[in-house]
Amino acid sequence: MKTKLLLLFLFTFLFSQAQKGVISGKVIDVDDKLPLPGALVQIVGMNKYAVTDYTGRYEFLNLSPGDYSLQIKYMGYASITNEVQVNEGKNAVIDFSLKAAGTELNEVVVGDILKGQAKALNQQKNNKNIGNIISSDQVGRFPDANIGDALKRVSGVTMQYDQGEARNIIIRGLAPSLNSVSLNGDRIPSAEGDNRNVQMDLIPSDMISTIEVNKTLTSDMDADAIGGSVNLITRATPNKERISATLAGGYLPIREKGSYTAGFVYGNRFLDSKLGAVLSASYNNVDYGSDNIENEWVKDEFGNEFLQAAEIRKYDVQRIRRSSSLALDYKFDDNNSIFANAIYNWRDDKENRFRTTYDDIEAVYDAVDAQKVIGFEGRVRRQTKGGVDNSRNDNRRLEDQRVQNYSLRGEHLIKSSLDLDWSANYSKAREYRPGERYIEYRQKGVDMAQDFSESKFPLLTTSGESIDQFKFDSVTENTDDTSESEFGAKVNIRVPFTVVPSQKGRLRAGLRLRIKEKSRDNKFFAYEPVNSGMELLTDVNTVTFDGKGFNPGAKYIPGTFVSAAYLGKLDLNNASLFDKEEDPAEFLTVNYNAKEKIYATYLRWDQDFNDKLSMVLGFRVENTKIDYTGNRVLDEETLEGQINNTNSYTNLLPSLTLQYKANKDLVIRAAATTALARPDYYALAPYVNNIAADREIAAGNPNLDVTFSNNYDLMVENYFKSVGIISGGVFYKKLDDFIYNFSDNQYTTEKFAKDFPGQVNPIPTGENWSFIQPKNGDKVNVFGFEVAFQRQLDFLPGDFLKGFGIYLNYTYTNSEAKGIADEDGNERKNISLPGTAPHMFNGSLSWENKRFSARISTNFTSDYLDELGSEAYNDSYYDKQFFLDANASFKITSKLRIFAEANNLTNQPLRYYQGVVANTKQVEYYQARYNFGLKFDL
16 A cells, blocks of 8 residues: 555656656667667766666656766776757657777777676676676686586685586575576576576576676565575677677597587667667587596494495486577667567486495494494495487486576656656476486395595495396386476666755666466386396396596496496386386475465665765565475375465565765775575475385475575775776675474474374384474574775786786685574584585686787685584585686687687586595596687677
8 A cells, every 4th residue: 555655646746747858878889889788877067877777778867958968987998978958858869889998098908808897897886786797798708608607707606516517506605595596687497396596507608698696685676685696688689780600619528529519699770770689599519427426424333434325426418508599679769668588598418327336334343342343244236327219318318408588578768757667577497307217236245345545535345246146126217397487577667856956866666576386297107027038237238337537536446237228228118028117105295386476566765965975775575475285195105195385474675775986986885685585495395205114204394484684785896997896895694594404313203293283193102203304493694705806907017918817806704503403402503504605716817919818717615514414424515616717719800719718627526525524425527628619700
């Protein structure tokens, strides 16, 4: 009701005003005709200014008729001033073309690297909130194939990796679940089955023109971004015909295979420049793999430490990315325009995995000294992962991931003092895994020995293991299907409103709707051979890997496995060959359906108090309605029924941002904001899984509260004329009701009756079971600081030295979580928030002239707690990582260049450890990657 009254007041106020005029237009680069976002357009003699958006567009509302002088300021470009006349009730359109200004940069050549930095830093400097910008030119100067790899260059950002590619984003040390990702301001759904994480390795970097990393929020932004939000902006329509093409090939030493990349962009304006269009397409095909070992550590009652399970894994992976996008805009007149965007990303991930597992390991104790371990006994399993023999799977496990987004947006100047914009979008993400197959052979009762002479690379060896003793255990086929969709709509108005005469003020208000649905529908079948012929591993076609060149060390020998081709050709659905049986234990508890509706309204007030101090004050209200359905399963296999849960909650989110321009180059920002993080989908699903054989219960928790955060930030930035910045800032976040996985190994029938009233109680009286469920902790305090330095070394003597540039940033984060219970119900002390990386560093050294550019880049992240166990010994840590990358390009002509790229020159592995750094839980190697190509830009 209050919102309706406010809007009514605004419209009454607006239409009571006398007719005034408007100035609008675009700011573009004079050479390539591309837009210059972040340009400061100022009316000379008045504290009235506008900042261009990503299309280069600016606008002044509510101007009295008369003559004005407009000055354009853009770091790295020559400033210009033009005259414009404003008439009553009219929109005066004036465009500006800026030229890179070497004379303002101490004769530094403004090349490709500097142009990219200029676009990014101008947007960052004139942005109201705290954050970082990466332009497409800047992305292109780093050797990054996907958006995730590009993001790891940003101050305060690091990534979690999958198969050597950056996938999940960590901002200011906060876990992926506490951050958000959007495309052109619209949220991207997740294709992963149980969480909200957006796979950043799905989107090619060359499909994006600008990456915005917002570390603080204003009230017109979606609130679910405690760590920060990433907005990916696709290419805007050009101001003239543009044709660009890329062809590249690469080499991946780990499997001695190649990679192939192609890209194409065409854009132009039609119908007397009323219609703009840009079409982009990208293709990338890489064939590589990884070498992996995994361990599970345990201590017995006497304090002896050993491996209770170990694995050797060899992966062969092919990833094929296809991406296409189309952007259209149509200008009806100077006051009305509409925009349409579509992007379709499709990735096929084809994988074979050959895994040797040593498990069911039991220690053998000395007959005299009962505490002394003299050996081990266990079983050995050899498993092949593959897929159906067809043109899609190609004998490999196929993970078909697709993300698509379609949006329609309008911008309308209703009056000289009223702007209105609206948008509607639909997006969908799906992960489909058809015909995924596994076959396994086992040998039991194998004598084992464990060697810990290399503390981080323990070795388990066997005696009596023989290929002709491996017996058939299982062959399975599953189809997994996860999808998430979102429909969004919003409308915003913007009007002049100031409480300080002669100073700029703006009032914005809007409504937002998001309708989301996520479901997982998996199926799993087990097969038993009808006839003989597969009893032993020696009866089938096999492949052997001897460990030569295996990255963790040649001492790890994967061994002999069923070949992927043999597995793919098995006619499993032929009843005369195999008995087929559904296995509910593999899918009943993981299937669920989740529906969410989010309604939001906001008010944002931008006010300048003088030419130095400005403020953004805002209030946002979000109401969330959820409707979740999960399965209640008895002993893994019996579906007792479905459980449905609904809930509704409302969050009020105020925010305040202050900006002080001490001088034209020094900017101080302070912010007090609020944000939230909704629980992962599967954590909220009301499933209950009773596993009697293991005396274990796993359950979702539909009563989880949203995590709420109060955030405080201070940032000081000093910008250089030579297209650079030195900055430093501190931040503090207080998170209430954070979410963690609770474990209770003393779970009784009385506790079950209390937690699940009215449900069948599976726990016999007097027994203690294990219980696992996500729960809310109490609170987390997160604080840290970040510093950054970026500058062209134009002060050095000589043209050669002036060509060097430096890019450095470092972020420190510290957190302390309270309210986390151990397996005995006692609160754990000195626990950091899982996913919080304490130290992050980026550095690069570049050099360029008019034709040649080169860069060497580093990225470092320290180790951090990744997942809590039932006690400290079982906690899982993500180990430190250091990457070294390099790239160079040379312009053959002004339109054609050649380039070369090298990634992961340090052969940095993905490594987890259990409890202490010496106890390797997983280590996976990918080796370096090389890429060479041509780029044509007309």
